[in-house]
Amino acid sequence: MRVPHPDHFTSRLRSPAVAARVGVWLGISFGTCFLTGLVSHWAQLPSPAIGFPTSPAWGYRFTQGLHVVTGCAAVPLLLVKLWTVYPRLFERVDPRAGRRLVAVGLERVSIAVLVAASVFQLATGLANAAQWYPWREFSFRTTHYALAWVAIGALLVHVAVKLEVIRAALGADVDDTTDDRESAVEPGPVSRRALLRTTWAAAGVAVLATAGGTVPWLRRVSVLAVRTGEGPGGVPINKSAAAAGVTATAADPGWALEVVVGGDVRSRLGLTDLRALPQHTVDLPIACVEGWSAQGRWSGVRISDVLTAAGATGGRDVLVTSLQQSGAFRRTVLPGAFADDDRTLLALDLAGEPLSLDHGHPCRLVAPNRPGVLQTKWLASLEVDA
Ligand SMILES: Nc1nc2c(c(=O)[nH]1)N[C@H]1C(S)=C(S)[C@@H](COP(=O)(O)O)O[C@H]1N2
Ligand SMILES: [Mo]
16 A cells, blocks of 8 residues: 655644634634533542532532533534645655754644544543443543643643644635645535535534534534433432442431441431421432533432531531442542532432432432532432541
């Protein structure tokens, strides 16, 4: 097979003018995705140095929805961007070029890293949003987080290297050919404007196809949103009791929540005990890391009431354990600020009905501004240091 030569690519569509314009939106998508990703990582740290805020209650719902939507929008943008620039991959540099050779080599390495990291991030992110986990959950989060830094670092290097070209391209008309490759002389099947319009449309479709996971009135058009179906109480079910292997233990009438303070079991509260305590109602979303979210009206007991009654000191982190025997989501650390918040409930009801088995019966955690993955279902115990 012959290696293509850049001169074989003759379309004027493959130009800095198109690449820079698509690049601006790709940069905006990647930047937003990166920042919202940092928020999500922070929200999931068990004991962050700076505590994640408990307000606004819808904060994580917003940032994570934005994370998934911008990630999806980046897919068509990245494909078009790669299509416009890939002939440059085959450019040969004269080995006698001396110092320029080093510069070109470094630039290519940074681009290789950028492309590899971007493709990896979008592919794993999409798989995750589609609830396809060919890997173990924790390793997804660690790798997706680590490579986010690689991608954003390589992106900054790339923009710095290309700044002059970008400036010139954006400053000139889209049909300007001054900075085109010499062989790019043929008009191509569509105009540059038409290619750009199609690209924006494709990104728009990607947004609409996923945003319904977060925005209720977009549900009907969101063909790619996995959790647009309704569930009991208007909240979809992510993992069923059967899938978590808790059907028998969660339905057991002898169930009781253990409250452990400083290693001592201070109380064992059955469902009747919990119902006898003061009940409160809050409107809080389940906002999954996979991007979908739904608002629920939860009723139950304040976790702070239960902890205080058991003699716990306020402000301590609480280890929340589920009846579930295996899996990464069976235990979470609820930071002290969340445990103290009046809106954080041991929920017994959703939308005025007792929790269904799949939504976490007999009792689940709901806290404001908290990733869905940490809203533990089928609670078994609460543990706090004395
Ligand atoms: N014990 C347990 N709790 C869990 C999970 C789980 O797998 N096991 N999944 C979490 C995830 S990822 C989400 S998004 C929410 C979903 O809650 P729902 O099924 O009531 O919508 O529950 C969380 N609580
Ligand atoms: Mo989730």
